[in-house]
Amino acid sequence: MKNSENDSNTLVYGTNIPCPINKVLIYIYLPNGQFTAISNSKELKNLYCDQAFHRADTIHDITIRNNKEFILRNDCSLQKNIFQTTISEKLEKNCFYHQYTSYHTNHDCSIVLMAFSSEKINNRPQEIYDKTIGSFKKHCYDLVENSIPTILSKLNELKFSRFGTDKTFRQQTILNENHNQHIIDNLTNNEKSILYWASNGKTSEETSFILGLTKHTVQTYRKKAIQKLNASNISHSISIARSCNMIV
Numbered sequence: 001m002k003n004s005e006n007d008s009n010t011l012v013y014g015t016n017i018p019c020p021i022n023k024v025l026i027y028i029y030l031p032n033g034q035f036t037a038i039s040n041s042k043e044l045k046n047l048y049c050d051q052a053f054h055r056a057d058t059i060h061d062i063t064i065r066n067n068k069e070f071i072l073r074n075d076c077s078l079q080k081n082i083f084q085t086t087i088s089e090k091l092e093k094n095c096f097y098h099q100y101t102s103y104h105t106n107h108d109c110s111i112v113l114m115a116f117s118s119e120k121i122n123n124r125p126q127e128i129y130d131k132t133i134g135s136f137k138k139h140c141y142d143l144v145e146n147s148i149p150t151i152l153s154k155l156n157e158l159k160f161s162r163f164g165t166d167k168t169f170r171q172q173t174i175l176n177e178n179h180n181q182h183i184i185d186n187l188t189n190n191e192k193s194i195l196y197w198a199s200n201g202k203t204s205e206e207t208s209f210i211l212g213l214t215k216h217t218v219q220t221y222r223k224k225a226i227q228k229l230n231a232s233n234i235s236h237s238i239s240i241a242r243s244c245n246m247i248v
Contacts, residue, residue, distance in 0.1 A: 021099060021132040023116035026140055028109055028151060028158075036154040038147050040139075044096055044116065097121065100129055102137070106173050107242040108163035109155075113140045113174070141174045162239075169243065184229075184244045191225040192246065194218060199238045199247045 023044050029035045039045035091098060097120050102113040115136050121128060144151070145167070151158070158164035163173065187195075190211075197207040204222065208215045222234055231237040241247045 020117040020119060020121060020128060021115045021136050022118055023096060024136070024140060024143060025114040025116065026143060027112040027114075028144075028155065029112070030109055030155055030157055032157070034155060034157070036151055038143055038151070040143065041096075041116075043094065047091065047094060047096070091116075092120070095119075099125070099132075102140075104173050104176070106163060106169070107239075108158060108161040111144075111174065113137070137175050141171060144170060144174060162243075172243065184241065184246050186228055187225060188221075191221050191228070192241075194221040195225055195234075195237060195241050196247055198222070198234050199241070 023039070023041045025037065025039045025041075025044055025048060027035055027037050037045060037049060039048075088098065095118050097117045099115045099117055099121070101115070104111040104113070113136070115132070117128075148164075148170075152164050162169050190213075193211060194207060197210060202210065204215050204218045207213075208218045211218070226232075226234060226237050229237045229240045231240055238247065
């Protein structure tokens with residue numbers, strides 16, 4: 001399968017997945033705001049990028065990033081503003097019907113996976129979600145893997161990042177598969193708090209002041225967290241915790 005470039009900031013990848021979800025649009029964002037997009041539909045990609053729809057429709061804020069769950073398009077918790085209404089009208093005019101969106105994040109980048117159908121579906125959103133979610137995520141992963149060389153050429157900061165160099169890490173990020181999750185679940189709340197403050201650059205002494213613990217107690221929790229995560233040091237522990245989305 002062949003990648004083709006249509007402009008300096010986007011990619012197109014020409015494959016399809018089973019109906020009703022047969023169109024995919026993926027945005028990869030860096031913390032500095034840079035992004036690139038890939039899709040299995042040249043027309044959908046061009047429509048989104050030419051109209052700058054991503055600025056209003058790929059909701060990219062701390063609330064969504066911390067959620068990390070699939071959100072159905074008709075979820076009442078998402079207030080549909082005038083921009084999103086206009087976007088939907090223009091998309092549907094071209095037979096693109098947005099069904100749901102998936103938000104994934106790690107310490108290197110954030111990924112927005114958008115699922116579309118070519119036919120209007122007025123009901124059964126949960127059933128559609130349940131029946132397509134597995135193949136949708138797998139297809140998105142394959143799409144990213146086949147486009148990695150070009151993605152890295154567009155987003156230079158990812159070249160030497162874990163996301164850019166570690167295929168397993170990309171798989172865990174997109175498919176929500178994490179073999180360290182059960183270890184994270186075994187950490188106590190105190191151990192998790194220590195990792196959180198360490199990830200924010202706090203020393204053992206500073207953390208002890210924040211949590212009202214002795215410096216010796218904080219250091220003990222650090223050692224236990226490192227041992228439980230089978231990490232080499234506190235920095236390695238923080239990296240594992242971030243890969244499990246315990247720390248954003």
